[in-house]
Amino acid sequence: MSVVEERYEKWVGHPNLDPQYLDVLKAMDAEEKNDAFYTLIEFGTAGMRGLLGPGTNRINLHTIRKATQGFANYIKAHGEAACEAGIAIGYDNRHMSREFAFDSAKLLAKNGIKSYVFESLRPTPELSFAVRELGCFGGIMITASHNPKEYNGYKLYDEKGCQLVPALAAQVIDQVNAIEDELAIDTNVTPEEEKRITVIGKKVDDSYYAKVLGIQLNPEVKKDIKIVFSPEHGTANIPVQVVYRRAGYHCIPVEEQCSPDPDFSNTPTPNPEQPGAYELALKYAADNDADIILVCDPDADRMGVGVKHDGEYVVMTGNQSGAVLLEYILSQMEEKDIMPSNPVMFNTVVTSDLGEKVAKAHGVETEKTLTGFKFIGEKVAKYEKTGEKNYVFGYEESYGSLIKPFVRDKDAPQACLMLAEAAAYYKEKGKDLVDVLNDLYAQHGTYEESQVALTLSGEAGANRIKQILADLRKDAPKEINGTPVVRAEDYNECTITENGETTELTGFTKSDVLKYYLADGSWIAVRPSGTEPKCKFYFCIVGKDKEDAHNKTLAYQKAMAELTGTAE
Numbered sequence: 001m002s003v004v005e006e007r008y009e010k011w012v013g014h015p016n017l018d019p020q021y022l023d024v025l026k027a028m029d030a031e032e033k034n035d036a037f038y039t040l041i042e043f044g045t046a047g048m049r050g051l052l053g054p055g056t057n058r059i060n061l062h063t064i065r066k067a068t069q070g071f072a073n074y075i076k077a078h079g080e081a082a083c084e085a086g087i088a089i090g091y092d093n094r095h096m097s098r099e100f101a102f103d104s105a106k107l108l109a110k111n112g113i114k115s116y117v118f119e120s121l122r123p124t125p126e127l128s129f130a131v132r133e134l135g136c137f138g139g140i141m142i143t144a145s146h147n148p149k150e151y152n153g154y155k156l157y158d159e160k161g162c163q164l165v166p167a168l169a170a171q172v173i174d175q176v177n178a179i180e181d182e183l184a185i186d187t188n189v190t191p192e193e194e195k196r197i198t199v200i201g202k203k204v205d206d207s208y209y210a211k212v213l214g215i216q217l218n219p220e221v222k223k224d225i226k227i228v229f230s231p232e233h234g235t236a237n238i239p240v241q242v243v244y245r246r247a248g249y250h251c252i253p254v255e256e257q258c259s260p261d262p263d264f265s266n267t268p269t270p271n272p273e274q275p276g277a278y279e280l281a282l283k284y285a286a287d288n289d290a291d292i293i294l295v296c297d298p299d300a301d302r303m304g305v306g307v308k309h310d311g312e313y314v315v316m317t318g319n320q321s322g323a324v325l326l327e328y329i330l331s332q333m334e335e336k337d338i339m340p341s342n343p344v345m346f347n348t349v350v351t352s353d354l355g356e357k358v359a360k361a362h363g364v365e366t367e368k369t370l371t372g373f374k375f376i377g378e379k380v381a382k383y384e385k386t387g388e389k390n391y392v393f394g395y396e397e398s399y400g401s402l403i404k405p406f407v408r409d410k411d412a413p414q415a416c417l418m419l420a421e422a423a424a425y426y427k428e429k430g431k432d433l434v435d436v437l438n439d440l441y442a443q444h445g446t447y448e449e450s451q452v453a454l455t456l457s458g459e460a461g462a463n464r465i466k467q468i469l470a471d472l473r474k475d476a477p478k479e480i481n482g483t484p485v486v487r488a489e490d491y492n493e494c495t496i497t498e499n500g501e502t503t504e505l506t507g508f509t510k511s512d513v514l515k516y517y518l519a520d521g522s523w524i525a526v527r528p529s530g531t532e533p534k535c536k537f538y539f540c541i542v543g544k545d546k547e548d549a550h551n552k553t554l555a556y557q558k559a560m561a562e563l564t565g566t567a568e
């Protein structure tokens, strides 16, 4: 019997299989079976994420229990104090999120570990906040963030409110892998054990909202702006609306997308990276003559921005909104003379260079990390301890940013408040946020950042993605679209190749990323997504003007597609 068959038979025949899964298992065809069982679901960029359904490669009660039992063993290995400090647990609006959260709490309770579970859905950043606010040993967030409705996921946090970085995740994974039978784990608790579970809500909310309101740099700014806001059926709804109300901003919610809905019924996609997320908000904006549009992903760690500019709405990329936020924050810090000593800003190796230039112009150093806000969270905690550098901002191209590090993950409620403040501030000066971006281009060069993400699902897709990277390694491009590659970085082999010489690339955990710097100041990077079945190509292209940058982008995109055999 093949491994797939063996695993499948074990699940179908197991007395502990949760009844909801039996019919689905029985109805699987060969391909579905293979996909559900060919591997064991793994931890990626942001924890464990996958399709909902039965199988070892799926998110379901049994794989979640296996992960939680592994986490419980890891907590117990840290002693009684860790079990007493307990784990904060949050969840979003997705199918099974609440069930997974309370099921995990019960399993922790059976293991003698306390937990603090939110009474209803909450943002990922609030969970990160709650970990430290409640003095917990760690946290669990049940969410698949921006993925489609068929997905769910499991993010783990350490006691600093930061998602587990690879070195810590590896310790948990060892514990998880040591569990042989995920179906044997049961979560029935005695009344005595159940006392270890505490339901939390308003008190933590109020502390979090107070902190969010505290980030304002110009609370007295004239709040003469209209904001259309969509939580995309997710967790941002209440927090963002409360924060706006308390701060005095006029926010027009996209009513159809405010109710928590696991099917995301009234939005084509809840992902601010995709145009569909803005469709309804754009209609609201036009009807209400709004100044800005803000949309958050379901777990409220990402924010997408639309801006009315010359009578039209322009949707910004994460690189653009990040650069604008950065410019606003740094310029205000300077103006108010509150820039800390040794200021540092964080972004990632696939974030546009524009941010680094903006930071430099304000005397702020940039440190780059791999993709995954956990790496930024880790640095925040490190520098807070050493006092060596002072955090001023962190963001990624994937629409996530963090203004103040009382949260150690991306925080959309904070970003929504600061973006509104920036819009109001510049409006008083006769500018919109696209004008601010254009000023940055004029000062630092015109950039066009884009991403081509190829969806390659299942085992075959995963292999294809590996092959694309392997082929690029085997036959490294010397030029792309006729422009010489002047430097190549391989984050897996840890090498830099420049002027025919290869040196060591240090400072990063090994990761399957390739980055090519071109003679015209542009760069292109390739990596597999760690949250979705996608191969991502990133383009950061510099041009003489917008048209030039755009034409070059199209040419580079075509050249990369040809080079990797991925042209349609």
Ligand SMILES: O=P(O)(O)OC[C@H]1O[C@H](O)[C@H](O)[C@@H](O)[C@@H]1O
Binding pocket: 045, 046, 145, 371, 372, 373, 374, 396, 398, 400, 528, 529, 530, 531, 532, 536
């Ligand atoms: O490119 P991926 O591996 O899919 O990751 C894209 C993004 O996913 C999540 O939102 C993470 O929290 C981010 O830190 C990351 O940038």
